[in-house]
Amino acid sequence: MTARPGSWQAIEAEVLRRIHARDWPPGSAIPNEADLAQSFGVARATVNRALQSLAEAGILDRRRKAGTRVALHPVRRATLRIPILRHEVEAAGQPYACRLLARDEAPAPEVVTQALRLPSDAPLLHLRALHLAGGAPHALEERWVNAAAVPAILSAPLDTISANEWLVANAPFTSGDFSIAAANATTDEAAALACQPGAALVEVLRTTWDGARPITWVRLLHAPGYRMRMAL
Amino acid sequence: MTARPGSWQAIEAEVLRRIHARDWPPGSAIPNEADLAQSFGVARATVNRALQSLAEAGILDRRRKAGTRVALHPVRRATLRIPILRHEVEAAGQPYACRLLARDEAPAPEVVTQALRLPSDAPLLHLRALHLAGGAPHALEERWVNAAAVPAILSAPLDTISANEWLVANAPFTSGDFSIAAANATTDEAAALACQPGAALVEVLRTTWDGARPITWVRLLHAPGYRMRMAL
DNA sequence: GAGTGGTCTAGACCACGGG
DNA sequence: CCGTGGTCTAGACCACTCG
Numbered sequence: 001m002t003a004r005p006g007s008w009q010a011i012e013a014e015v016l017r018r019i020h021a022r023d024w025p026p027g028s029a030i031p032n033e034a035d036l037a038q039s040f041g042v043a044r045a046t047v048n049r050a051l052q053s054l055a056e057a058g059i060l061d062r063r064r065k066a067g068t069r070v071a072l073h074p075v076r077r078a079t080l081r082i083p084i085l086r087h088e089v090e091a092a093g094q095p096y097a098c099r100l101l102a103r104d105e106a107p108a109p110e111v112v113t114q115a116l117r118l119p120s121d122a123p124l125l126h127l128r129a130l131h132l133a134g135g136a137p138h139a140l141e142e143r144w145v146n147a148a149a150v151p152a153i154l155s156a157p158l159d160t161i162s163a164n165e166w167l168v169a170n171a172p173f174t175s176g177d178f179s180i181a182a183a184n185a186t187t188d189e190a191a192a193l194a195c196q197p198g199a200a201l202v203e204v205l206r207t208t209w210d211g212a213r214p215i216t217w218v219r220l221l222h223a224p225g226y227r228m229r230m231a232l
Numbered sequence: 233m234t235a236r237p238g239s240w241q242a243i244e245a246e247v248l249r250r251i252h253a254r255d256w257p258p259g260s261a262i263p264n265e266a267d268l269a270q271s272f273g274v275a276r277a278t279v280n281r282a283l284q285s286l287a288e289a290g291i292l293d294r295r296r297k298a299g300t301r302v303a304l305h306p307v308r309r310a311t312l313r314i315p316i317l318r319h320e321v322e323a324a325g326q327p328y329a330c331r332l333l334a335r336d337e338a339p340a341p342e343v344v345t346q347a348l349r350l351p352s353d354a355p356l357l358h359l360r361a362l363h364l365a366g367g368a369p370h371a372l373e374e375r376w377v378n379a380a381a382v383p384a385i386l387s388a389p390l391d392t393i394s395a396n397e398w399l400v401a402n403a404p405f406t407s408g409d410f411s412i413a414a415a416n417a418t419t420d421e422a423a424a425l426a427c428q429p430g431a432a433l434v435e436v437l438r439t440t441w442d443g444a445r446p447i448t449w450v451r452l453l454h455a456p457g458y459r460m461r462m463a464l
Numbered sequence: 465g466a467g468t469g470g471t472c473t474a475g476a477c478c479a480c481g482g483g
Numbered sequence: 484c485c486g487t488g489g490t491c492t493a494g495a496c497c498a499c500t501c502g
Contacts, residue, residue, distance in 0.1 A: 007490075011471045018403050020442075032468060043492045048469075064499040075313055078410045080462070082308040115296065168305065172252050177464035178310045182414035182432035182456075198422065200414035200432035224414075230312070230407035232440065239471075264487060275473045280488075296480045298486045470498075479489080 006042055011050035014040070019059065027072045030060075078230040082178070084165055085131045085139060094134035098162040101192070102128040105147075108217075112144045113205050114202055115177075116214035123147050125154065127163050130192055136223070137193040143218040150215060164218075173215050176208035180228070183221065193223045202226045238274055243282035246272075250300055251291065253379075259304045264293075289440075310462040314410070316451075317363045317371060318399055326366035330394040333424070334360040337379075344376045347439050348446035355379050357386065359395050362424055366442035368455070369425040375450040382447060396450075405447050412460070415453065425455045434458050 003009035018024050030036075033051065037044040051068060054060045056077045062068045089096040108124045118124075125145040131138045143163055145153050148173045158166065183203040191195040204220040237240035250256050262268070265283065270275040283300055286292045290307045294300045321328040338358045350356075357377040363370045375395055377385050382403045390398065415435040422429040436452040 016406075020406075021327050026401070034468085044491090045496095046233050046472090046491060049490085052470090062469065063501090065467055065501050067468060073316060073319070074404070075315060078312045078314055080310045080312055082310060082464075084305060086306065147479090167257070172254075172306075173464075176308075177461065178464050179461040179479095180412055180434070181459040182434045182454075184430070184432040188398075193263055198416070200416040202412070202414045206464075219298075222414075227413040229409065230409040231381075232313075232405075232410050244470090264486085275475095276488095277474090278472060280490090282488090294488065297486055299487060310486090389475050437475085465502090466500090468499090471496085473495085474493100476492085477490085480487090482486090483484090 005114040006040075006046070006203075008049035008053070009047050011036075011040055011047055012053055016059070024070050025141075026070050026074070029067050029069050056183060072187060076232055078232050080228065080230045082179060084162075084168060086162065086165060088126055089131070089138060092133065096138075097132040097135075099130045099132065100159050101130055102126070102129065103158065108144050112217045113216050116144075116146060118146065118214060127158065129158075129162060130152065131162070138223055139226070140189060140192050140221040141218060143216060145216045146214050149210065149213045163216075167216060171210065171215055173208035173210050178204045178221055181205070185221075193221065195224050197225045202228070238278070238287070238367065238429050239283035240278050243272055243274065243279055243330075244269075244285055247282060247286060248291070256302050257303050258306075261299050261301050264299055300302075308464055310464050312460065312462045316394075316400060317429050318394065318397060321363070321365040321370060324365065328370075329364040331362045331364065332359065332391050333362055334358070335390065340376050344449045347449050348376075348378060350378065350446060361390075361394060363394070370455055372421060373447060373450060374453075377448045378446050381442065381445045384419040395448075399448060403442065403447055405440035408438060411437045413437070417453075419437075421453055424451065427456050431456045434460070446447075 003013060011175050024030050031048045033044050037047045040047065051060060051062065057063045058077055059071055060068055061071050083091070083157045085185070086096045104126050105123060106126055107121060108126065110120060112124070113120045113122060125147050126142045126146065130140045131141060141164070145163070147154060150167070152170060153166065156166050181203045185193065185195055185197055185199045185201050189201070190199065201224060202222040204222070206218045210213045235245060239260055246454070256262050265276050265279045269279045272279065281301060283292060283294065287294045290309055291303055293303050318328045336356060336358050336359055339353060340358065342352060344356070345352045345354060346448045351443065357379050359375040361373045363373060375397070377395065379386060382399070385398065415433050415437045417425065417427055417429055417433050419429045421433070422431065433456060434454040436454070437449050440447045449454050
């Protein structure tokens with residue numbers, strides 16, 4: 001488990017140790033790369049690799065000329081892996097299924113068109129699907145797809161493959177928003193998810209873009225008991 | 233905005249372009265580093281930097297000898313910044329306050345001791361606090377601190393500084409778990425958060441460790457309307 | 465202006481792991 | 484075995500930004 005002496009991981013661990021040991025307290029400046037390299041007996045590039053890793057993790061603040069400082073408030077970052085629902089379910093050892101509940105091209109609500117920065121009369125494909133895990137409802141998906149950006153979706157076999165999965169394979173995106181909140185189940189949602197009306201549900205909102213072109217807006221309502229886990 | 237030609241960012245962008253353009257479709261192998269370096273006219277280390285960046289982002293799968301492949305299912309990662317609550321509130325332009333509701337050393341529930349992998353009779357400090365934003369309830373915090381690992385907390389002025397902030401400054405951690413779920417407000421919680429009983433609340437569970445030593449377990453209940461946002 | 469991090473190069477050796 | 488990625492080195496130049 002211990003990194004090879006002289007490796008950048010070893011340097012990283014040693015720097016971390018000194019920070020935790022308060023040798024280098026929060027807010028203080030640490031020696032520059034050249035000095036550290038000499039004192040550790042490695043090349044500067046190796047020190048650079050270690051410090052960049054720590055900076056990326058938010059442990060250090062680095063600025064040219066100003067030098068490297070221990071972050072005053074180490075803003076912790078958690079990385080959330082967002083799997084395809086099918087994979088998530090199957091990874092839990094349960095059979096997955098997806099049922100297409102609705103599909104139409106009705107005009108989208110303002111919330112959606114505004115989030116996608118599209119005119120309110122833009123032609124959007126509307127989909128509603130229920131994801132099942134082991135026969136039980138897992139999540140309810142409400143989706144709007146920008147048909148202008150992904151015309152092929154109009155002829156996609158969405159009763160065979162979930163829109164989620166089809167889009168991942170056919171419409172790569174470059175950026176997006178992702179947010180999590182809690183919502184009480186409406187009577188309709190409760191019926192679809194086989195839970196009590198008013199039950200607390202995890203609500204995930206996602207918008208994706210390919211460059212400047214909006215691709216899709218989706219709202220996922222997870223069945224009660226759902227929990228998103230990450231490591232710190 | 234465009235990266236300098238020959239920089240690793242430029243290589244990264246070009247590789248990304250070829251992936252999006254389906255020159256290198258999902259699952260396919262791409263040339264090895266040496267070949268790419270030659271064709272791009274840069275050193276192998278530069279190509280390595282670019283490909284490592286893409287691998288870290290989940291776009292590429294890299295294995296020694298097996299080479300580099302375009303990830304079949306680009307598992308998207310969202311990085312969530314976990315700020316100190318006070319900062320989060322103040323960043324929203326609202327005055328922050330924290331009220332300590334309870335503090336005792338009663339035995340902890342099994343859920344807590346098990347999550348911390350401690351014997352069920354381990355001495356834990358129990359805290360309950362209400363975080364306020366602009367005078368309105370923002371989040372309810374239920375916390376258990378491993379007094380054995382952080383004895384100084386027993387004499388910390390927790391009516392002045394939130395336990396959250398005190399721990400960040402005085403008890404660095406090396407790893408932790410983080411999970412998000414939704415919960416209906418109990419009558420007690422509703423009273424504290426000034427909302428309706430049964431309201432859907434975002435529940436955050438966090439456990440932190442310093443090496444093998446458990447530090448703290450905390451449950452945060454956010455007031456209705458709370459939303460965690462991240463970029464993809 | 466000058467110090468510091470950011471990056472590139474050319475070359476080398478190593479570790480992993482597929483065939 | 485041996486090809487591929489992972490990493491280290493020594494040296495160099497650049498870019499940013501603080502003073």
